[in-house]
Amino acid sequence: MVDPRGRWRLAAASIAVGSVTGAVGLPFLWMIAASFKSNPEIYGNPAAFWPESLSWGNYELLWSDGGFPFLRLFSNSLAVAIVQTAVAVCTATMAGFVLGRYTFPGRRLVFGAALSTIVLPPPLLLIPLFLWIGEIGLTDTLLGVIMPGSVGGVGVLFISAIMRRLPRELFDQARVEGAGEYALFWLVALPLARPGIATYAFLHFVLAWHEHLLPLVVLRSPDRFTLGLVLAGMAGSARFPQGMVMAASVAMVVPAAVAYLIVRRHFAAALAALNATEP
Amino acid sequence: MPYAFLLPFGFLYVTFWAIPAIRGLSLSLHAGEAFSLGPFVGTQHYERLFFDERFQSAFAHTALFAGLALATVLPLSLITALLLQASWRRLRGLFRFILLLPGLTAPAALAALLALALHPTAGLVNNFLLVPFGRPEIDWLRDDPWILPALLLQATWRWSGPLALVLLAALESIPRPYLDAAAIAGASHWTTFWRISLPFLAPVLLFGGVFIVWDAFSLSADVHLLFLRGGVGINTDRLIVPYIFLAAFRFLRFGYATAIGYATAPILALSLFAFLRYRRPADAAGGAERFAEGQRLHARRVIDHG
Numbered sequence: 137m138v139d140p141r142g143r144w145r146l147a148a149a150s151i152a153v154g155s156v157t158g159a160v161g162l163p164f165l166w167m168i169a170a171s172f173k174s175n176p177e178i179y180g181n182p183a184a185f186w187p188e189s190l191s192w193g194n195y196e197l198l199w200s201d202g203g204f205p206f207l208r209l210f211s212n213s214l215a216v217a218i219v220q221t222a223v224a225v226c227t228a229t230m231a232g233f234v235l236g237r238y239t240f241p242g243r244r245l246v247f248g249a250a251l252s253t254i255v256l257p258p259p260l261l262l263i264p265l266f267l268w269i270g271e272i273g274l275t276d277t278l279l280g281v282i283m284p285g286s287v288g289g290v291g292v293l294f295i296s297a298i299m300r301r302l303p304r305e306l307f308d309q310a311r312v313e314g315a316g317e318y319a320l321f322w323l324v325a326l327p328l329a330r331p332g333i334a335t336y337a338f339l340h341f342v343l344a345w346h347e348h349l350l351p352l353v354v355l356r357s358p359d360r361f362t363l364g365l366v367l368a369g370m371a372g373s374a375r376f377p378q379g380m381v382m383a384a385s386v387a388m389v390v391p392a393a394v395a396y397l398i399v400r401r402h403f404a405a406a407l408a409a410l411n412a413t414e415p
Numbered sequence: 416m417p418y419a420f421l422l423p424f425g426f427l428y429v430t431f432w433a434i435p436a437i438r439g440l441s442l443s444l445h446a447g448e449a450f451s452l453g454p455f456v457g458t459q460h461y462e463r464l465f466f467d468e469r470f471q472s473a474f475a476h477t478a479l480f481a482g483l484a485l486a487t488v489l490p491l492s493l494i495t496a497l498l499l500q501a502s503w504r505r506l507r508g509l510f511r512f513i514l515l516l517p518g519l520t521a522p523a524a525l526a527a528l529l530a531l532a533l534h535p536t537a538g539l540v541n542n543f544l545l546v547p548f549g550r551p552e553i554d555w556l557r558d559d560p561w562i563l564p565a566l567l568l569q570a571t572w573r574w575s576g577p578l579a580l581v582l583l584a585a586l587e588s589i590p591r592p593y594l595d596a597a598a599i600a601g602a603s604h605w606t607t608f609w610r611i612s613l614p615f616l617a618p619v620l621l622f623g624g625v626f627i628v629w630d631a632f633s634l635s636a637d638v639h640l641l642f643l644r645g646g647v648g649i650n651t652d653r654l655i656v657p658y659i660f661l662a663a664f665r666f667l668r669f670g671y672a673t674a675i676g677y678a679t680a681p682i683l684a685l686s687l688f689a690f691l692r693y694r695r696p697a698d699a700a701g702g703a704e705r706f707a708e709g710q711r712l713h714a715r716r717v718i719d720h721g
Binding site for chain 1: 417428430431436442499502503512513517518521527531572575629655656663673680
């Protein structure tokens with residue numbers, strides 16, 4: 137780009153974005169810095185951004201089974217998030233495929249069902265859900281936390297929108313070549329819709345990973361607790377060194393970040409497919 | 416055949432949403448004190464809600480919060496997305512990762528962070544922005560008028576970045592022919608944006624809006640529940656979900672608590688309805704071609720009128 141005005145625009149835009157990004161990243165940076173501070177350091181001198189010395193104490197506290205069985209909590213959370221995501225994605229993909237490409241009696245009903253889960257989400261449905269979970273004997277089980285969260289209403293809608301926009305010709309072609317409906321799903325639709333499905337899976341995983349309301353209400357025994365739940369209990373509380381809380385928070389970001397890196401390539405493709413107007 | 420594919424979702428939906436929802440409806444029509452169903456009371460709970468000051472306060476605050484969040488996050492994300500599109504390509508990957516980070520951090524972490532930053536005596540904000548200028552320290556998390564701004568800060572930090580990324584992807588997926596046509600016709604940046612880009616972005620913006628409203632009424636409650644440790648009574652008149660919590664687990668009034676949730680649902684339904692109605696009117700009528708045709712005419716008009 138030789139055009140000087142263009143160069144100026146590029147620089148200006150980059151600086152502007154840089155500032156915004158910096159503002160967004162700053163609290164995160166502070167979080168990392170605080171995870172290396174001891175309690176008196178955090179409260180004592182707010183003007184100091186970086187710790188005097190890098191004390192790994194907080195991370196050690198995390199690791200030692202002492203008061204905070206990190207590994208256990210981590211694995212619980214991971215189990216919940218992964219299973220929940222897997223179930224939601226599978227069920228939503230199948231339902232979305234059918235909803236997006238076939239007409240059948242009751243189609244509107246399914247649509248309405250998916251919508252209803254958005255209108256009355258678990259936080260608002262909390263009490264009936266809590267009571268019902270108790271009645272079917274799933275209180276204090278990880279399953280009790282997983283199941284309500286695997287109702288992927290949003291996923292059904294999202295994936296059905298993607299499926300609907302897939303080009304007809306490919307399906308017709310496959311049918312001509314003798315493919316049955318199941319093959320159409322498995323061999324034609326799935327590979328094409330993969331970016332969108334990955335996007336939804338990522339979103340669902342992150343939300344499930346952070347979930348703390350449902351675990352709070354369903355779980356009783358400490359060795360079943362999830363990371364989101366325990367972190368929520370410790371945040372801002374004087375009973376726990378906030379430096380350790382920061383350390384745990386930083387550690388919690390890692391799986392989510394990993395999930396993002398895995399899914400990164402698919403994001404843009406998914407949205408482009410959704411927006412496609414050319415048939 | 417379709418039904419076989421619907422079965423798994425259907426099963427989960429019925430077992431873990433429909434049944435609790437219907438039973439909840441029945442519960443909200445009964446006294447519902449302390450784990451027993453109690454006598455049938457009809458719409459008494461809902462009527463009580465209407466006059467309940469706490470509910471009114473919680474609802475009003477949540478709605479206000481949602482509105483402010485919309486007004487802050489949407490423009491901010493849009494501007495950031497536009498800037499991103501114009502920024503140096505090499506840096507973009509880094510920018511995008513950092514912007515996504517807030518969405519990846521747990522609400523609890525954010526609450527802890529805010530609790531520290533907004534601490535009355537040791538917090539960054541008070542110490543950098545107020546005391547040096549001779550202003551008194553503000554107890555952000557407890558003093559009345561400041562709780563909403565704190566919540567707003569949290570929501571903005573959390574969602575502006577990710578939403579900007581989504582908008583960026585949408586911007587980059589606008590079909591080039593339209594933009595090229597406008598450029599050839601000499602349309603200014605502003606005109607191009609206003610008449611071509613924005614209509615394409617509208618569905619995404621609408622989606623973002625619905626999400627923010629949804630977040631205000633369900634997720635942000637998580638953050639708020641953490642703000643005041645043990646001060647459950649003080650701050651439950653700020654957001655809906657903490658109030659549900661209070662009614663149910665402190666006072667054991669399950670019927671009433673259920674009614675609170677159900678009474679709030681219509682708001683979400685309304686915003687959802689707005690989204691569905693306006694996202695792709697052409698699509699809803701079944702004419703994707705009509706939409707494309709409309710866009711072509713649009714572009715033609717822009718070219719003709721510059």
